[in-house]
Amino acid sequence: MRRILLTFPVVLLAIALWGCTNNTLADNGVFEVELTDREEFLLNTTTDKYFVFDFQVSNGYKNLSLWVDKYEFGQLVEEEINYLSMNIEKKGTIIFTTSEIMKNPKEFSFNLSISSNGTFSRGNTQLKMPSMVQSTWGSNPLENNPISDDMILASICYSNGNGMSSLSKEFYTDLDSHLDEIEGYDVVYVLRSKFH
Numbered sequence: 001m002r003r004i005l006l007t008f009p010v011v012l013l014a015i016a017l018w019g020c021t022n023n024t025l026a027d028n029g030v031f032e033v034e035l036t037d038r039e040e041f042l043l044n045t046t047t048d049k050y051f052v053f054d055f056q057v058s059n060g061y062k063n064l065s066l067w068v069d070k071y072e073f074g075q076l077v078e079e080e081i082n083y084l085s086m087n088i089e090k091k092g093t094i095i096f097t098t099s100e101i102m103k104n105p106k107e108f109s110f111n112l113s114i115s116s117n118g119t120f121s122r123g124n125t126q127l128k129m130p131s132m133v134q135s136t137w138g139s140n141p142l143e144n145n146p147i148s149d150d151m152i153l154a155s156i157c158y159s160n161g162n163g164m165s166s167l168s169k170e171f172y173t174d175l176d177s178h179l180d181e182i183e184g185y186d187v188v189y190v191l192r193s194k195f196h
Helices: 002-018 037-046 169-173 175-182
Strands: 029-032 049-056 063-072 075-087 091-100 107-116 119-128 134-139 151-159 187-195
Touching: 037 049, 037 091, 049 134, 049 151, 063 091, 063 107, 075 107, 075 119, 091 151, 151 169, 169 175
Parallel strands: none
Antiparallel strands: 029 049, 049 091, 063 075, 063 187, 091 107, 107 119, 134 151, 151 187
């Protein structure tokens, strides 16, 4: 646990300092970052799964909220796990990672971070590790994710079933109409965001 708590701020600082090299952001968009080999190395050695996004917004947006929702067999069972909210200015970075707890392998943590204009906020929640034999994860595949009221940025799916597949891009843009995609999965965690 101590190792996780010490390495996470280092990884966050490293990513912020190296700038997450996507400099072609359009106004009011969220974009998955293309990480350098060094950034990938740092994240791979300190986390199990990770997602990194840059955002750029117009002056109309002053706040960003992040949270994780939990679904079981397509049904929402827990909302706003690890809710995090922060004032933002024009652009910044979102980081979502999962890490196994060293002292208790039956638990893992969700780490959410927001960085904007030289300030950052982070939240950490420990959860019971799903005892599933298969997992898949992915992020919103759209290259240009325009800011919307409630955005789905990423997902992590667990199953004891016979095979899994990636979620469609339609799942990320209209989850309520595509819950059938996760009905066969025991547990699904969905990273959501709201700019306001």
